[in-house]
Amino acid sequence: MIARFSRLLKAAFTLTLFAVALAVGWNFWQGYMQTPWTRDGHVRADVVSIAPDVAGPVAAVLVSDNQTVEKGDVLVRIDPERFQIALDLADATLKDRSASLDQARRDAERYHRLKNGPAVSQQNIEQADLAVEQASAAYDEAKANRDLAALNLARTEVRAPVNGVVSNLSLNPGDYVSSGAGVLALIDTDTLRVEGYFEENQLPRIAVGDAVSVELMGHPQTLRGHVESIAAGIEDRERTNGSNLLANVTPTFSWVRLAQRVPVRVALDDVPAGTRLVAGLTATVSVHPRRGGGAPADASAAEPATARPAAVEPAG
Amino acid sequence: MIGDFSIFGVFVPRLLVLLLASYGVLLLLKKVLARLGVYRLVWHPALFDLSIFIILAATAANVAEWYPS
Numbered sequence: 549m550i551a552r553f554s555r556l557l558k559a560a561f562t563l564t565l566f567a568v569a570l571a572v573g574w575n576f577w578q579g580y581m582q583t584p585w586t587r588d589g590h591v592r593a594d595v596v597s598i599a600p601d602v603a604g605p606v607a608a609v610l611v612s613d614n615q616t617v618e619k620g621d622v623l624v625r626i627d628p629e630r631f632q633i634a635l636d637l638a639d640a641t642l643k644d645r646s647a648s649l650d651q652a653r654r655d656a657e658r659y660h661r662l663k664n665g666p667a668v669s670q671q672n673i674e675q676a677d678l679a680v681e682q683a684s685a686a687y688d689e690a691k692a693n694r695d696l697a698a699l700n701l702a703r704t705e706v707r708a709p710v711n712g713v714v715s716n717l718s719l720n721p722g723d724y725v726s727s728g729a730g731v732l733a734l735i736d737t738d739t740l741r742v743e744g745y746f747e748e749n750q751l752p753r754i755a756v757g758d759a760v761s762v763e764l765m766g767h768p769q770t771l772r773g774h775v776e777s778i779a780a781g782i783e784d785r786e787r788t789n790g791s792n793l794l795a796n797v798t799p800t801f802s803w804v805r806l807a808q809r810v811p812v813r814v815a816l817d818d819v820p821a822g823t824r825l826v827a828g829l830t831a832t833v834s835v836h837p838r839r840g841g842g843a844p845a846d847a848s849a850a851e852p853a854t855a856r857p858a859a860v861e862p863a864g
Numbered sequence: 865m866i867g868d869f870s871i872f873g874v875f876v877p878r879l880l881v882l883l884l885a886s887y888g889v890l891l892l893l894k895k896v897l898a899r900l901g902v903y904r905l906v907w908h909p910a911l912f913d914l915s916i917f918i919i920l921a922a923t924a925a926n927v928a929e930w931y932p933s
Contacts, residue, residue: 555907562907562915569915576922580879587868587877765868765875832868 584753585834588809589744589762593737593827596710597730600626601703606723613717617708617734624706624719624731631701638694645683645690652676652683710736740825742773742814744833747807754778754835760814764823765830772818775835779811882928886921893920 604626611623656676662668712734719731742762746754754775762771785808790796814833819825868875894913897903906912 558905559907561905562912565915566911569918572922573918576925580925763868766870 582750582753583834584746584750584837585832586744586746586750586809587830587832589742589814589831589833591764591825591827591829591831592741592743593735594710594739595715595827596712596734596736598623598706598708598732598734599728599730600624600706600725601727602626602631602700603726604630604704604724606719606721606725607704608721609717609719611714611717613714615714616737617712617714619708619711621708622705623708623714623734624725626704626706626725628701628704631697631704635694635697635701638690638697642687642690642694645687649680649683649687652679656680706731708734710734711738712736735827740827741776741816742771742831742833744812744814744831744835745809746812746833746835748810749807751778751810751812753837754812755837758838759836761834761836762814762816763832765832767823769820769823771816771820771823773814773816776813776815778813782808782810878928879925882924883921886917886924889920890917 606624607627608625609623610625611617611621617623656673656679659668659673659676663673715733715735717732719725723731725731742760744760756775756777758775760773760775762773764771786798786800788796788798812833812835816825869878869881871881890913893916903909903912
């Protein structure tokens with residue numbers, strides 16, 4: 549009897565412990581799976597591809613690689629001679645047209661004065677007025693051409709459109725650059741941010757404005773920020789356009805489906821001093837959903853209805 | 865539990881490290897418990913070990929949560 553009781557007690561002890569373990573383990577697993585976090589995050593910044601507006605040989609490169617520049621700084625100077633000559637030419641034409649216009653005006657005035665005499669016909673007067681108008685139009689044209697030449701000359705100085713850092717500069721004086729072709733990359737440091745690629749099943753627990761902590765790979769400090777926006781769309785990988793513009797949908801047969809990743813943009817609020825934010829760095833991003841703010845961790849069924857509109861509103 | 869753990873430049877999930885550490889602690893604990901004779905009070909030792917491991921791992925993960933990186 550005693551032996552049997554002791555066996556029961558043993559079983560009860562072990563099973564109780566197992567039950568506790570199950571509860572603790574389940575709680576932990578739920579937390580692990582439901583906390584919106586990802587190791588798949590990256591520091592990102594807008595990169596401006598600087599392209600000269602006019603073509604020509606490079607006269608001077610005024611920046612060095614990885615140099616910080618401010619908006620409006622001259623980065624590259626293209627040989628201005630050709631454009632200076634074009635401006636002189638346009639100036640000369642403008643002068644010519646101006647003189648012609650003056651002469652046409654004087655002629656017209658003369659004809660108008662003789663209007664009542666026998667020597668000038670109505671046709672003469674109209675032709676004189678026409679000449680003034682034509683000369684005036686020609687003058688305006690020359691003026692526009694001169695402005696264009698001045699603009700081209702001004703554009704031989706390639707300026708930084710944003711504050712940033714020059715990157716991957718491999719431009720040398722003497723290189724010939726053509727208009728519209730990028731010659732150097734300028735990383736816009738004002739747009740540095742972190743983008744976390746979150747699994748789609750975590751999205752319901754992420755709302756715009758939620759606090760975010762970011763750990764950069766290998767950096768001991770934690771960066772703080774908040775969710776700025778959530779991407780409104782990602783590519784549908786199962787679908788392409790067929791040859792005659794019909795949908796070509798891949799017939800998938802996958803038992804295991806992987807959650808797709810949706811970029812979530814994080815604005816950084818607090819970057820510890822000494823942290824060097826390099827666009828492209830790997831980051832671990834954790835979102836801390838607001839408690840009681842309509843996104844509790846357990847009410848997963850009710851969430852999409854409450855969380856989605858909040859996420860969509862700012863965009864629409 | 866969230867984040868990476870750097871082992872000589874190889875970054876592994878922190879959870880993996882915590883699980884391995886918990887297993888190490890479990891092995892030690894088993895020796896201590898055996899010495900104390902606790903296993904005489906246990907129904908299925910393997911089930912008991914599993915329970916201890918889960919509790920250890922979950923506790924370690926929760927503690928790690930308070931100390932970021």
